Amino acid sequence: MNASSTALPGGTWSLGELTVTRFGYGAMQLAGPGVMGPPADRDGALAVLREAAGLGITHIDTSGAYGPRVTNELIREALHPYPEALHVVTKVGARRDEQGGWPPARRPEDLRGAVHENLETLGLDRLDLVNLRLGNALGPQPGSLAEAFETLVALQEQGLIRHLGVSNATAEQVAEAWAIAPIVCVQNMYNLAHRHDDELIDELAGQGVAYVPFFPLGGFSPLQSSALSAVASRLGTTSMSVALAWLLQRSPNILLIPGTSSVAHLAENVAGAGIRLSGDDLAELDGIASR
Ligand SMILES: NC(=O)c1ccc[n+]([C@@H]2O[C@H](COP(=O)([O-])OP(=O)(O)OC[C@H]3O[C@@H](n4cnc5c(N)ncnc54)[C@H](OP(=O)(O)O)[C@@H]3O)[C@@H](O)[C@H]2O)c1
Numbered sequence: 001m002n003a004s005s006t007a008l009p010g011g012t013w014s015l016g017e018l019t020v021t022r023f024g025y026g027a028m029q030l031a032g033p034g035v036m037g038p039p040a041d042r043d044g045a046l047a048v049l050r051e052a053a054g055l056g057i058t059h060i061d062t063s064g065a066y067g068p069r070v071t072n073e074l075i076r077e078a079l080h081p082y083p084e085a086l087h088v089v090t091k092v093g094a095r096r097d098e099q100g101g102w103p104p105a106r107r108p109e110d111l112r113g114a115v116h117e118n119l120e121t122l123g124l125d126r127l128d129l130v131n132l133r134l135g136n137a138l139g140p141q142p143g144s145l146a147e148a149f150e151t152l153v154a155l156q157e158q159g160l161i162r163h164l165g166v167s168n169a170t171a172e173q174v175a176e177a178w179a180i181a182p183i184v185c186v187q188n189m190y191n192l193a194h195r196h197d198d199e200l201i202d203e204l205a206g207q208g209v210a211y212v213p214f215f216p217l218g219g220f221s222p223l224q225s226s227a228l229s230a231v232a233s234r235l236g237t238t239s240m241s242v243a244l245a246w247l248l249q250r251s252p253n254i255l256l257i258p259g260t261s262s263v264a265h266l267a268e269n270v271a272g273a274g275i276r277l278s279g280d281d282l283a284e285l286d287g288i289a290s291r
Pocket residue numbers: 025026027028029061062091133167168187188213214215216217218219220222240257258259260261262265266268269
């Protein structure tokens with residue numbers, strides 16, 4: 001399933017019949033402050049997207065809720081018509097309110113509207129992969145996803161979506177989705193310090209399903225730990241590089257979507273994620289975890 005036919009660290013992974021580089025790019029940080037409105041440096045944002053594609057990254061993660069619409073429109077402006085190998089993954093299930101919050105929007109009409117808006121803003125006839133975002137800003141919440149997920153399955157049957165995934169989901173919701181229709185990925189919060197999904201990752205690896213950690217670098221509160229700094233300085237690299245390398249080594253089904261609004265950070269992350277961590281490094285890093 002995975003071949004190293006790319007110069008990017010981690011090689012590739014198959015999302016159904018779509019091959020993506022395990023090193024992807026998360027576009028959320030390209031919108032304005034609080035993920036609302038346009039970026040201060042619009043040309044800089046377009047440059048980051050073009051650099052990502054230029055480096056050979058074939059997996060870009062976005063959502064119509066980023067901006068809202070802003071990030072999708074930047075992706076379209078920078079990269080449309082998309083190279084055949086490039087896959088833009090989006091998510092639906094939350095909207096933005098006037099305070100910049102992320103209230104759920106998972107009624108069938110919300111989801112149908114969001115899929116059509118993503119098609120329009122990204123300039124596509126069919127979305128390669130749509131994640132149903134569940135839970136809320138506090139994290140996954142229990143409850144059936146059936147009505148919402150079945151709405152997306154109907155849109156998939158109409159030919160508007162190629163593949164489905166779930167995000168911010170409990171293990172029970174992942175299983176419930178699977179019982180309705182195949183999923184190719186789960187996108188949940190996970191990083192060196194937040195490892196609640198360890199068991200789920202291993203289960204999904206056994207099923208050939210990708211696990212895509214959001215906030216791989218800690219998100220709005222960058223990862224900080226003395227163990228992480230110690231390993232990074234021993235290896236002569238940055239904490240961010242170690243955090244990404246650790247994810248790539250953690251399991252072959254993990255796909256990276258680190259966010260950045262900086263071309264320099266993007267290049268640094270790509271270069272750093274290929275670092276090989278030893279058994280001693282991994283043991284030291286293991287101590288950071290909360291499970
Ligand atoms: N499914 C969901 O509910 C959900 C929720 C949140 C996010 N996401 C997805 O996950 C992706 C990743 O999350 P994220 O971007 O919020 O968090 P992240 O990847 O954990 O961290 C991004 C932050 O790290 C900084 N950074 C990146 N590389 C750096 C470097 N080399 N040196 C110093 N700082 C660096 C960025 O600042 P600079 O801009 O200055 O580089 C940015 O502030 C998002 O883009 C989005 O697509 C999904």
